[in-house]
Amino acid sequence: MNAAMDSGACPGYEAKLEDYVGRRLSNGEAQRVAEHVRSCDACATALDDAVASVRLLRLVEPVGSPGPRFARIVMARIRSEREASRDPRGSWQPFISLAWRLAATASLALALMLTYDVVRHARTLQTAGTTEIRDLVTSEADRVPVNGDEVLLMVAETNRGKR
Amino acid sequence: MSDVPKTVAAQAAAIAVPLSGRSRAEEDRNLVRQAQNGNDSAFEELVRRHQQRVFALVGGILRKREDVEDVAQQVFLKAFVSLKRFDQRSAFSTWLYKISVNECWDYLRKKKVRPLVYESDLSEEQVSRLDGVISQDRPLPAPSERAEAKELVERMLERLPDQDRQLLLLKEVEGFSVEELAEILDLNVNTVKVRLFRARGRIMEHYRKRIGLDGLAGHSPGGGGKVRQI
Numbered sequence: 001m002n003a004a005m006d007s008g009a010c011p012g013y014e015a016k017l018e019d020y021v022g023r024r025l026s027n028g029e030a031q032r033v034a035e036h037v038r039s040c041d042a043c044a045t046a047l048d049d050a051v052a053s054v055r056l057l058r059l060v061e062p063v064g065s066p067g068p069r070f071a072r073i074v075m076a077r078i079r080s081e082r083e084a085s086r087d088p089r090g091s092w093q094p095f096i097s098l099a100w101r102l103a104a105t106a107s108l109a110l111a112l113m114l115t116y117d118v119v120r121h122a123r124t125l126q127t128a129g130t131t132e133i134r135d136l137v138t139s140e141a142d143r144v145p146v147n148g149d150e151v152l153l154m155v156a157e158t159n160r161g162k163r
Numbered sequence: 164m165s166d167v168p169k170t171v172a173a174q175a176a177a178i179a180v181p182l183s184g185r186s187r188a189e190e191d192r193n194l195v196r197q198a199q200n201g202n203d204s205a206f207e208e209l210v211r212r213h214q215q216r217v218f219a220l221v222g223g224i225l226r227k228r229e230d231v232e233d234v235a236q237q238v239f240l241k242a243f244v245s246l247k248r249f250d251q252r253s254a255f256s257t258w259l260y261k262i263s264v265n266e267c268w269d270y271l272r273k274k275k276v277r278p279l280v281y282e283s284d285l286s287e288e289q290v291s292r293l294d295g296v297i298s299q300d301r302p303l304p305a306p307s308e309r310a311e312a313k314e315l316v317e318r319m320l321e322r323l324p325d326q327d328r329q330l331l332l333l334k335e336v337e338g339f340s341v342e343e344l345a346e347i348l349d350l351n352v353n354t355v356k357v358r359l360f361r362a363r364g365r366i367m368e369h370y371r372k373r374i375g376l377d378g379l380a381g382h383s384p385g386g387g388g389k390v391r392q393i
Contacts, residue, residue, distance in 0.1 A: 007364040015356035021363075022341070046364055053363035056370065057335040059313040060320070063222025063231050070218075070232075071210040074239045075203065081240065 009046035010036075017043060021050045191255040199246055206246070210239050213256060217263050220347070223333035224267040234270050238263045260347040271325070319369045327362035334359055 007014055013036060019025045020033045037044050067073075145151040191212070197205035217238055222231045241262050249258055320328050333339045341359070345352040 007361045009360070009364075014360045015353045018341075018356040018360040018363075021360075024341075046360070049367035050360060050363040052370075053331070053366050054335060056316055056319075056366065057331060059309065059316045060332065060336045061313070062219060062336050062338075063226060063228055064218070066214045066218045066232070066235060070214050070235070071207055074210050074214075074236050075207050077236060077240055078203075078206075078243050081244075 007046045007049075009043045010040060013040075013043050014046075017047050017050060020047065021054060188254050188256075192251055195246065195249065195251060195255050198243075199249075206243060209242075209255065213259055214239075216256070217259060219337040220260055220263045220333065220339070221267055223337040223339070224264070224329050225270065226332070230270065234266050235263075237270075238266050241266060257346055260343075261349075264347055315373075319366055319373065322369055323362065323365055326358070327365055330355070330359050331362050331366065 007017075009017055013033070016025070016029070016033050017037075020030060025033060037047055145154055191209065194205045194209050194212075198209060214235070218231060218235050221235045221238065222228075225231050225234060238259070242259055245262070249255070320332070323331070330344065333344055334341070339347070341352055341355050344350070345355045348355070350358075
C-alpha cells in the first residue's frame with residue numbers, strides 16, 4: 001500500500017482511522033476500514049499507535065474546575081475595570097484641572113492684550129489723521145486772504161519768492 | 164397500533180437533545196441581550212454557564228492551573244468588553260471559545276517559555292509501567308505507579324509541537340468533540356481528524372524513542388495487534 005505522510009497511514013484513510021478510533025463510524029463503514037487495515041500494514045501500525053495513544057492519554061487528568069467563587073471574582077474584576085475606565089484621569093485629576101485653569105487664564109490674558117493693542121492702534125491712527133486734516137485745513141485757511149491788503153501782501157510775497 | 168406511541172416517543176426522544184441544546188442557546192441569546200443592555204447579573208449568569216468549558220479549553224492549551232485561572236478570567240473580561248459588538252450571528256459559546264483560544268495564544272506568545280524537558284530515557288521499570296498502562300492485556304498499575312506514569316506522559320506531551328499537544332489534550336483529556344474543535348480552531352472537521360490522528364502517531368513515536376525502540380518498525384506497545392481491537 002502507498003503509505004505516506006506523517007502518521008504512516010494511507011493519506012485517504014487518516015480521517016477514517018481517527019473516526020474508527022473514536023467509534024464514530026457506522027457498522028458498514030467500520031467494516032470497510034477494518035478490511036483495509038487487515039490488508040495494509042502501514043495503516044495497521046498507525047491504528048495500533050492511535051489506539052495505544054488513547055490509553056496513554058487516559059493517564060492525564062483535566063486541569064480541573066474553576067473555584068466556586070470564579071464568577072464573583074470575574075464580576076468584581078469587571079466592576080473595577082469599569083470604574084477605572086469611567087474615570088481615566090484618576091490621580092492626575094488635580095494636575096489636569098490646574099492645567100485647564102492656567103490655559104483659560106492665558107487665553108483670557110492674550111485676548112485682553114490683543115484687544116488693548118487693537119484699540120490703541122486704532123486711536124493712534126485716528127489722532128494722526130485728525131492732525132493732518134487740521135494742519136491741512138489750517139494752512140489752507142491761512143492762505144485765504146480776508147481783505148484787499150492781504151491780497152496785495154500775498155502777491156508781493158509771491159513775487160518776492162519768485163525773484 | 165401499539166407501535167404508534169413508541170414511534171412518537173422515539174421521535175420525541177430524538178428531538179429532545181437538539182431541542183435542549185437549542186433552548187440552552189436561546190437562553191444564552193436572551194442573557195446576552197440583557198447583558199448588552201447593561202444587566203450585570205445576566206452576564207454573571209453567562210459566566211456561570213460557560214466557566215467550566217472555558218476552563219477546560221484554556222486548561223487543554225496552557226495546562227498550568229495558575230495560568231489557567233488567570234487567563235480564564237481574562238477571557239470573560241474580554242468578552243464583557245466586546246459584548247456590545249457581538250451580533251449573535253454565531254452562538255455565544257462559539258464566540259467565547261474563540262476568545263479563549265486567542266487569549267491563550269496571546270499568553271503563550273507573551274510568555275514564550277517552554278518547560279524544561281527531562282531528556283533521559285526511561286528505566287526498564289518505567290517502561291514496564293507505561294507498557295502496562297497502554298496494554299489492554301495488563302491491569303492498570305497501582306495509583307502510585309499511575310502517578311509516575313502520568314508524569315512521564317505529561318513529559319512526552321511537552322515534547323510534542325504545540326498544536327499536536329493542544330489537540331490531543333482538548334480531545335482526549337478535556338472532552339471536546341472533533342466538531343467543537345473544528346469550530347473553535349476555525350478548521351475543517353476532516354483537517355482536525357487528520358491532525359489528531361497524526362498527533363497520536365507522534366506521541367507514540369516519542370514513546371518509542373523514550374523506551375529505546377526507535378527505528379523498530381511495527382512495534383506495537385502493549386501487545387501488538389491486539390491493541391487494534393477497540
